[in-house]
Amino acid sequence: MKFFVDSAEAAEIREIAELGLADGVTTNPSLIAKSGRPYFDLLREICTIVDGPVSAEVVATAAPAMLEEGLKLSALHPNIVVKCPMTIEGLKATRALADRGIRVNVTLIFSPLQALAAVKCGASFLSPFVGRLDDIGHDGLLLIDQIVRIMDNYDYPAEVLVASIRSPLHLLHAAEAGAHIATLPPAVIKQILQHPLTDAGLEKFLADWHQTKQKI
Numbered sequence: 001m002k003f004f005v006d007s008a009e010a011a012e013i014r015e016i017a018e019l020g021l022a023d024g025v026t027t028n029p030s031l032i033a034k035s036g037r038p039y040f041d042l043l044r045e046i047c048t049i050v051d052g053p054v055s056a057e058v059v060a061t062a063a064p065a066m067l068e069e070g071l072k073l074s075a076l077h078p079n080i081v082v083k084c085p086m087t088i089e090g091l092k093a094t095r096a097l098a099d100r101g102i103r104v105n106v107t108l109i110f111s112p113l114q115a116l117a118a119v120k121c122g123a124s125f126l127s128p129f130v131g132r133l134d135d136i137g138h139d140g141l142l143l144i145d146q147i148v149r150i151m152d153n154y155d156y157p158a159e160v161l162v163a164s165i166r167s168p169l170h171l172l173h174a175a176e177a178g179a180h181i182a183t184l185p186p187a188v189i190k191q192i193l194q195h196p197l198t199d200a201g202l203e204k205f206l207a208d209w210h211q212t213k214q215k216i
């Protein structure tokens with residue numbers, strides 16, 4: 001399973017990359033706005049930090065303008081993946097970009113049939129938003145199971161990139177379901193590395209070792 005960092009904060013991304021846990025990065029307009037950084041400069045910097053797919057979202061809503069923006073974004077660096085929303089115009093832009101050999105991450109997917117339509121329109125990555133479905137009382141994890149099964153049934157090439165992950169349990173389910181990628185907030189990545197029994201066990205080991213008065 002690949003871990004992507006779901007962030008537009010260069011320092012956060014670098015911290016995860018230095019752990020060896022950053023196989024890629026996903027950004028979105030809200031994360032970019034939160035960073036306060038010029039979009040293209042930030043994308044160029046992120047591409048120097050992580051040697052993997054970096055998703056950059058278009059903000060136009062009509063296909064021709066989405067295509068124009070997508071061409072500009074993909075020209076920034078070979079690792080840039082253009083993010084298009086799961087709308088009719090977004091699918092038209094996905095097809096046009098894919099026909100030009102540009103990888104597209106179709107985002108804001110909330111149903112299995114949206115994912116099916118996106119892969120048929122040439123998407124390289126599919127981003128179902130688990131957390132936002134859970135937020136309204138729907139079963140976000142069921143969506144992951146359904147999309148992975150559909151991809152497997154037809155051997156579609158697109159990678160299922162589970163997004164809107166709120167907890168380690170979302171990641172665990174995504175991994176058990178066989179999703180290719182999880183895009184993770186840095187805080188969730190740090191959460192999965194820690195366990196109270198690890199801390200307690202190490203403390204006991206070191207206390208016992210210090211009794212030996214030895215050094216390595």
Ligand code: G3P
Binds near residue numbers: 028129165183
């Ligand atoms: O970046 C795409 C997705 O991960 C956003 O998640 O937490 O805003 O629902 P969230």
